Amino acid sequence: MTRATVPPATPGVAHSKPHAAVAGAAGAAAASFAALTHKLDYLDAADAKRVREAYKFADEAHLGQFRASGEPYITHPIAVAGLCADWKLDAQAIMAALMHDAMEDCGVTKIELIERFGAPTAELVDGLTKLDKLQFSTKEESQAESFRKMLLAMARDVRVILVKLADRLHNMRTMDAMVQHKRARIARETLDIYAPIAHRLGLNQTYRELQELSFQYVQPWRYGALSKAVKKARGYRRDIVARIEADVEKALAAASVTAHVYGREKTIYSIYQKMREKHLSFAQVNDIFGFRVVVQTLPECYLALGVLHQLYKPLPGRFKDYIAIPKGNGYQSLHTTLVNPLGTAVEFQIRTESMHAVAEEGIAAHWMYKTQEAGQIDGPRQGAVWLQSLIDIQQDTNDSAEFLEHLKIDLFPDAVYVFTPKSKILALPRGATPVDFAYAIHSDVGDHCVAAKVNGEPVALRTELRSGDVVEVVTAHSARPNPGWLNFVRTGRARSKIRHYLKNLEAEESLELGEKLLMQAMRSEGLSLPEGDEASGGDSGALWQAVLRWSGNRTRRELMVDIGLGRKIAGIVAKRLAQLLTDMGARPDALTLSMGRYASDDNAPTQAAVVLDGSEGATVHLATCCRPIPGDEIVGYLGRGEGLVVHTADCSIGQKLFERDSERWIDVEWSEEPTRAFETGILVLVKNGKGVLAQVAQAVSAAEADITHIDMGDEQLAETAELRLRVAVSDRHHLADVLRAVKRAQPVLKVSRIRP
Numbered sequence: 001m002t003r004a005t006v007p008p009a010t011p012g013v014a015h016s017k018p019h020a021a022v023a024g025a026a027g028a029a030a031a032s033f034a035a036l037t038h039k040l041d042y043l044d045a046a047d048a049k050r051v052r053e054a055y056k057f058a059d060e061a062h063l064g065q066f067r068a069s070g071e072p073y074i075t076h077p078i079a080v081a082g083l084c085a086d087w088k089l090d091a092q093a094i095m096a097a098l099m100h101d102a103m104e105d106c107g108v109t110k111i112e113l114i115e116r117f118g119a120p121t122a123e124l125v126d127g128l129t130k131l132d133k134l135q136f137s138t139k140e141e142s143q144a145e146s147f148r149k150m151l152l153a154m155a156r157d158v159r160v161i162l163v164k165l166a167d168r169l170h171n172m173r174t175m176d177a178m179v180q181h182k183r184a185r186i187a188r189e190t191l192d193i194y195a196p197i198a199h200r201l202g203l204n205q206t207y208r209e210l211q212e213l214s215f216q217y218v219q220p221w222r223y224g225a226l227s228k229a230v231k232k233a234r235g236y237r238r239d240i241v242a243r244i245e246a247d248v249e250k251a252l253a254a255a256s257v258t259a260h261v262y263g264r265e266k267t268i269y270s271i272y273q274k275m276r277e278k279h280l281s282f283a284q285v286n287d288i289f290g291f292r293v294v295v296q297t298l299p300e301c302y303l304a305l306g307v308l309h310q311l312y313k314p315l316p317g318r319f320k321d322y323i324a325i326p327k328g329n330g331y332q333s334l335h336t337t338l339v340n341p342l343g344t345a346v347e348f349q350i351r352t353e354s355m356h357a358v359a360e361e362g363i364a365a366h367w368m369y370k371t372q373e374a375g376q377i378d379g380p381r382q383g384a385v386w387l388q389s390l391i392d393i394q395q396d397t398n399d400s401a402e403f404l405e406h407l408k409i410d411l412f413p414d415a416v417y418v419f420t421p422k423s424k425i426l427a428l429p430r431g432a433t434p435v436d437f438a439y440a441i442h443s444d445v446g447d448h449c450v451a452a453k454v455n456g457e458p459v460a461l462r463t464e465l466r467s468g469d470v471v472e473v474v475t476a477h478s479a480r481p482n483p484g485w486l487n488f489v490r491t492g493r494a495r496s497k498i499r500h501y502l503k504n505l506e507a508e509e510s511l512e513l514g515e516k517l518l519m520q521a522m523r524s525e526g527l528s529l530p531e532g533d534e535a536s537g538g539d540s541g542a543l544w545q546a547v548l549r550w551s552g553n554r555t556r557r558e559l560m561v562d563i564g565l566g567r568k569i570a571g572i573v574a575k576r577l578a579q580l581l582t583d584m585g586a587r588p589d590a591l592t593l594s595m596g597r598y599a600s601d602d603n604a605p606t607q608a609a610v611v612l613d614g615s616e617g618a619t620v621h622l623a624t625c626c627r628p629i630p631g632d633e634i635v636g637y638l639g640r641g642e643g644l645v646v647h648t649a650d651c652s653i654g655q656k657l658f659e660r661d662s663e664r665w666i667d668v669e670w671s672e673e674p675t676r677a678f679e680t681g682i683l684v685l686v687k688n689g690k691g692v693l694a695q696v697a698q699a700v701s702a703a704e705a706d707i708t709h710i711d712m713g714d715e716q717l718a719e720t721a722e723l724r725l726r727v728a729v730s731d732r733h734h735l736a737d738v739l740r741a742v743k744r745a746q747p748v749l750k751v752s753r754i755r756p
Contacts, residue, residue: 039085047091054095061106068177083166096124127160172213187217312338439494448475510564521574526588566638613671626651627680631732636668677728681754703741
């Protein structure tokens with residue numbers, strides 16, 4: 001565990017004290033456990049006995065260890081177990097809470113725990129121990145890896161995170177004995193990681209307390225000033241709170257609604273957040289107090305709402321029905337804001353008892369309320385849905401920083417609720433787009449998404465969705481994820497799935513290109529590319545193992561990908577292979593050598609050149625400096641890690657690269673039948689006037705070309721203007737047709753292709 005109370009002098013190990021002090025502390029620990037047993041009355045006698053055995057085991061393991069505050073160390077596991085008992089967790093979770101530091105601090109093994117307490121309890125303790133075992137070089141990496149470990153532990157058993165949150169909550173409550181910089185660091189970690197997880201699992205009471213305690217240590221001066229202001233305001237408003245409570249109780253009783261009415265004060269951190277977000281002073285924050293109305297049945301929630309709206313005037317646009325459309329963490333309530341007798345706004349939350357349990361304890365309420373009432377969402381299932389989405393991200397993401405980025409997106413959502421065409425409700429973060437919606441349905445739907453309709457109307461894929469929208473995704477089997485989607489998707493799931501697909505695509509294309517380049521380079525040496533790989537038997541396997549040792553790659557596949565990406569030069573690898581083959585007795589073949597230089601058919605391109613038809617994908621890039629098109633004489637540059645970059649033969653930038661790095665250039669040729677249009681730039685000098693742009697666009701369209709980009713510069717209005725157009729054409733002949741058509745347009749003075 002991340003233990004705030006471990007003394008600075010001996011990190012990870014509790015203090016030891018003289019024998020007399022130990023004897024005196026034993027009584028305090030026993031009294032502490034006696035207090036815990038009063039909370040365990042929901043367990044049967046057999047389970048209570050097992051919990052007592054776990055306590056005795058933990059007490060012996062931590063004997064002689066003390067916290068920084070001077071208390072016996074065992075008081076911490078007992079307090080954590082007490083918090084778990086408040087959530088009515090089962091005996092295994094209580095036992096794991098009591099022993100959660102035994103493996104880490106006391107040398108207890110997992111096998112020993114399995115023998116004494118059974119495999120399920122040992123797995124819980126092991127899961128908790130693993131969360132704190134790794135050390136990291138950077139703060140971000142540490143956060144990301146902590147998340148990963150927590151995620152994997154939660155995937156096996158959600159009780160792991162419940163015990164971990166209880167552990168962190170007790171540590172936060174008892175951090176006064178720590179030095180200031182450690183308090184601030186742990187409080188910041190709690191605010192960034194643990195509090196949001198508690199919120200996503202619906203543990204709102206724990207969430208609020210973690211936020212409040214963290215705020216106290218992260219910004220002590222602001223916390224102190226706001227605490228004094230709230231205390232002062234509490235005295236002024238005590239009478240009005242009592243009056244509203246009495247009025248509401250009386251009105252509900254008159255309507256025969258049995259209810260409990262609670263006045264509640266907003267937390268200091270939530271007041272601070274509101275002041276920051278809305279740029280308010282403390283005096284301008286009116287809704288410091290709110291009220292909860294807890295009724296017995298679901299229909300009474302709506303009946304109570306009607307009573308309140310008759311009693312006080314509701315504020316328009318401030319009613320939210322989270323019963324019909326629950327939050328992603330299972331939270332359900334009716335929210336309405338009314339004008340109180342003093343003329344200020346006050347919020348009411350209306351819910352049933354079991355909804356209240358889920359609202360306060362979230363996924364932990366599963367152990368309190370085994371039954372679900374009509375219309376109530378299954379809280380643990382909602383938690384499981386979120387955990388499953390994180391597991392998907394974990395599987396698609398290897399990079400720590402990238403994983404943390406996805407998680408932070410998902411941890412702080414401001415949800416919108418949209419409908420599928422079959423009326424299923426999906427909760428997405430605010431700002432989500434149809435692409436996020438598609439990936440929320442299924443990764444295959446997202447991967448093949450081509451268009452979307454919202455409320456029956458076609459929309460752009462980057463359109464932001466709003467609550468109540470009915471979203472329909474149009475897919476095509478041939479469609480693939482677009483890298484541009486990463487600029488606007490909002491969910492971590494969509495972002496990770498797109499990146500995962502693009503990485504796999506790039507690797508496959510690089511592999512294919514690397515194979516082709518090395519094969520051609522081997523032909524130039526008069527040899528064929530050897531069969532097999534490093535795992536093959538005999539001479540073939542030994543040959544590839546020798547090449548891989550020389551290149552520093554782990555596998556043949558990895559070497560081919562590196563060649564395709566330009567990290568290794570095919571010609572140099574081929575020479576090394578040729579040397580090894582010669583040592584093994586191979587000799588250059590005249591026919592193979594000729595295949596490397598000439599084609600068997602005079603009309604076909606030479607075998608030594610890479611043939612481009614526009615379908616090469618992510619590993620072949622057309623240089624943006626010269627924008628080559630079919631018909632141009634071209635050359636290929638293998639950039640380091642960039643794949644193959646194609647320039648026109650007369651490109652000045654390409655020529656400079658050739659002078660500096662000549663061994664990285666390879667022959668490339670256009671296919672006789674390109675599969676798509678290619679972009680190139682044209683410069684158009686026009687006389688300024690009304691409708692000039694429309695006339696130029698019409699001329700381009702008449703030549704059956706498309707304009708993909710227009711740059712008009714930022715020059716002041718003058719007699720003439722330069723338009724820089726990017727047009728999609730099939731080849732040089734098509735470009736010539738476009739230039740002639742544009743030149744004939746009335747306002748055009750001059751038109752030419754843009755050259756670097």
